[in-house]
Amino acid sequence: MKVNEMMDKDFIVVSPDDNLVEVSILMEKKLRFTTPVVDDQKRLVGWITSLDVTRGFREGMKKVKEVMYAKEDIVAVNEDDPARLAVLEASEYKVFNIPVINDDDVVVGVVRTFDIVKTLSSLYEIKVYKIFEAMEEELKGVTWEELMEASAIVTRRRTGKRVTAQDYEKRIRESTFGEAIWATGGLEKFFVGLIAIGELVIARKVAQARK
Amino acid sequence: MKVNEMMDKDFIVVSPDDNLVEVSILMEKKLRFTTPVVDDQKRLVGWITSLDVTRGFREGMKKVKEVMYAKEDIVAVNEDDPARLAVLEASEYKVFNIPVINDDDVVVGVVRTFDIVKTLSSLYEIKVYKIFEAMEEELKGVTWEELMEASAIVTRRRTGKRVTAQDYEKRIRESTFGEAIWATGGLEKFFVGLIAIGELVIARKVAQARK
Numbered sequence: 001m002k003v004n005e006m007m008d009k010d011f012i013v014v015s016p017d018d019n020l021v022e023v024s025i026l027m028e029k030k031l032r033f034t035t036p037v038v039d040d041q042k043r044l045v046g047w048i049t050s051l052d053v054t055r056g057f058r059e060g061m062k063k064v065k066e067v068m069y070a071k072e073d074i075v076a077v078n079e080d081d082p083a084r085l086a087v088l089e090a091s092e093y094k095v096f097n098i099p100v101i102n103d104d105d106v107v108v109g110v111v112r113t114f115d116i117v118k119t120l121s122s123l124y125e126i127k128v129y130k131i132f133e134a135m136e137e138e139l140k141g142v143t144w145e146e147l148m149e150a151s152a153i154v155t156r157r158r159t160g161k162r163v164t165a166q167d168y169e170k171r172i173r174e175s176t177f178g179e180a181i182w183a184t185g186g187l188e189k190f191f192v193g194l195i196a197i198g199e200l201v202i203a204r205k206v207a208q209a210r211k
Numbered sequence: 212m213k214v215n216e217m218m219d220k221d222f223i224v225v226s227p228d229d230n231l232v233e234v235s236i237l238m239e240k241k242l243r244f245t246t247p248v249v250d251d252q253k254r255l256v257g258w259i260t261s262l263d264v265t266r267g268f269r270e271g272m273k274k275v276k277e278v279m280y281a282k283e284d285i286v287a288v289n290e291d292d293p294a295r296l297a298v299l300e301a302s303e304y305k306v307f308n309i310p311v312i313n314d315d316d317v318v319v320g321v322v323r324t325f326d327i328v329k330t331l332s333s334l335y336e337i338k339v340y341k342i343f344e345a346m347e348e349e350l351k352g353v354t355w356e357e358l359m360e361a362s363a364i365v366t367r368r369r370t371g372k373r374v375t376a377q378d379y380e381k382r383i384r385e386s387t388f389g390e391a392i393w394a395t396g397g398l399e400k401f402f403v404g405l406i407a408i409g410e411l412v413i414a415r416k417v418a419q420a421r422k
Contacts, residue, residue: 050261091329113324118302134399
């Protein structure tokens with residue numbers, strides 16, 4: 001996924017000579033806490049936040065250029081950068097919004113952290129049973145029932161709890177991968193469980209074939 | 212993971228009767244675009260954003276209560292809620308910050324979306340070879356070399372590219388699970404590849420045992 005698939009395209013831009021009062025009205029109306037500042041070619045030249053505006057108001061400043069951050073002092077990403085880059089930058093620099101530019105430095109969007117959260121959620125919020133469907137598809141000759149039975153056996157061995165194949169199926173139909181990861185406390189543990197299930201189901205298949 | 216493990220504890224609060232100018236200075240100094248409004252028991256009564264402050268300044272308002280959102284109009288989470296809930300709310304309501312309260316309605320923190328992004332990244336940014344280490348550990352009797360060899364074979368079959376076990380090992384030592392998911396385009400596809408590897412390595416083990 002690229003940055004341009006995750007960015008807000010309904011962004012606003014302001015110019016260095018824009019009047020601060022008018023800019024504040026625009027930002028409030030569009031609910032934008034931060035806004036790219038561009039030149040007359042729409043190229044990125046700076047960045048303004050609503051906290052700069054409140055300071056500007058208090059200190060009697062009139063124009064965007066009096067309160068804006070210079071381009072050198074902000075983080076930006078290119079529209080063709082991998083989306084992960086914006087994720088890592090938001091996380092590292094603790095910024096809520098990142099301007100997106102093209103190869104000509106023209107501002108083409110803004111990546112907002114709540115959009116990142118949404119994208120990350122949707123990537124990881126797939127239902128666990130989808131993973132089992134993929135597993136069934138891959139393990140030719142293994143039925144869904146065999147997979148659920150093996151899963152229940154592995155779960156009983158690991159947790160000591162009485163879990164039937166039906167219980168297990170119900171659980172994976174309700175829970176998401178995200179929940180499973182948060183619940184098991186990490187990716188490796190989740191995988192280890194899956195691998196154990198895969199191993200058991202293959203072992204049972206091999207044993208049956210030998211009968 | 213619970214909300215209180217992911218929240219900002221170095222938050223600020225303001226009171227409904229606080230002076231808007233003083234509040235703006237505090238918000239700028241602490242770089243907070245939004246702030247919980249609390250009563251004298253520190254209980255949540257509202258929410259203020261820097262965009263409310265700019266509007267307040269323009270319209271000659273003097274106090275927080277003149278511009279704040281009422282408690283009923285904002286989203287909040289409890290400190291004991293699962294962290295996932297804050298993730299889902301940020302994503303659904305498109306908010307950058309969510310106040311965190313305890314059972315007495317007292318504000319105990321603020322969840323910020325860049326902290327969510329950081330947490331999600333760290334959960335998923337584990338190196339892919341860690342998953343293979345877990346796989347090796349789980350598949351008793353399978354060596355690391357056998358696992359890499361099986362992985363290279365599966366990769367050659369699927370991509371048609373000439374990949375050696377050494378190439379494969381280098382790749383998984385460098386890349387993270389997050390990258391793998393973004394690159395393969397989804398969790399299921401990533402899993403299917405892993406399952407194919409597990410199946411092949413077990414088949415080879417079984418074949419060897421029969422010799």
